[in-house]
Amino acid sequence: MMRWAYEELSTGKWLIDQIWRAASEKGLKTGRKNFWQIIRNPIYCGRIPIAKYKEEEAHTAKGQHEAIISEGLFYKVMDVLNGRNKPKKTTICSPDMLPLRGFLICPECGSMLSGSASKGYNNYYHYYHCIAKCGVRYNAEKVNKLFIEELKKYTIDPVLHEAYAMILKQVYQYVSSEDNNELASVKKQLEDFNIRFSKARDKMLNDVILDFEYRKIKSDCEKNILILENRLINLSRGKENIIQLIGKATGLLKNLHETYLEADSAGKRRLISSIYPQKLTFDGTQHRTVRMNEAVRVLGT
Ligand SMILES: [Zn+2]
Structure with a gap:
């Protein structure tokens, strides 16, 4: 009886109450509340629940008794009951x-x-x-094929590919020059703090300032140096990857239709929505669109 209940529940087609009612009709003699509790008891898959004790968290241990159902089935049912395994609509279309x-x-x-x-x-x-x-x-099949023909129109000429990559690199360098200015400023501040620190040390050694004054300057400088060094790391991070990134981006356009063909379902959908910000209209013989991604349009024509 319990095995039947677990098997039915694992399909995700029924609510636990429906199973309880059906089981009661089949002769199960337990209340609804009790049924809810026993269904969640791992004892049916051969494990014994062990309550939290002192340092040890609650867990289950393999019991000596024979399991009525497999652990796999038990946890599948737990997933269904916890709503993690919503019943899926069966569909024949791929x-x-x-x-x-x-x-x-x-x-x-x-x-x-x-x-x-x-x-x-x-x-x-x-x-x-x-x-x-x-x-x-x-x-x-026909619509999909024609869509690939459409993508081929936006494939970059391999001769121009190098030129595009170079232009992108230059544009990037121009845009990132602001970052470079900040980088220089951080480096300068870092240098200033280092100078201040060593000057203070000289003064302390020559008894111009007292020891506690030196320690105050030292800790102030160290704190600022640490902050500036972190900024320096953040500013230079990510720069080294830009060339690779540009190569990847233009490479993608170079072989747009091949990239599309190789992508899985989710990848295909991501590509389509990034190329076409608006929907496509297929009129029976070709795809039309009002607007497409500027980058693809500019690079591809
Ligand atoms: Zn219609």
Whole structure:
């Protein structure tokens, strides 16, 4: 009986109360509250709960008794009960076949196209479609293929690739010159504190200032030097990666359609939304868009 209850619960299709009622009808003689408690008792998967004791946290230990259900099943049910394993809607359409779902606008009515699969003779056919009333429907394979053709238009000429990388580098250096000014200022302050510190030491050694005065200056200088050194580290951090980053960015554009083809479902969707800030309209023969990412547009044409 308990094994049955765990198995049903693990599917995530039922509420614990539904299972309790069904089990009661099958002859289980325990109250609802008690059922809620015993379901969470690891004793059914062969473990004994051990309460918190002194320094030791509450935990479970392997018991000598025979387990009614596996630990895997027990913890799966715990996940369901704790809401971590929400029942998933079963779907026959594969997201890999419909990467453009959510990005396409119906050319007839302006609604967002959805994607589905229908079963053919021995295969599923995927398509993007509008609401039933509108009736617009496109073969997903064809739409996906044409989208890749569209991406190819924005692929950078390899000859120009180097030039783009160089321009980006120069722009970056120009933009980061402000950072460089701050860097120089921090270095100068650091030097000043170091000079002040060594001067104070000389004065102390020559009995110009007293020992406690020297110690005060010393601790003041050390504190400031520490702060400035941290600023220095922060300012120079990340600079060394910029060349690599530029290479990666222009490399991505160089092979935009290849990058897209190699990406997984989530990666494809990220790429699409970064290239096209607005949705695409597929009119049956080609993709159209009102606006696309400036960088891609400028570099690709
Ligand atoms: Zn429509």
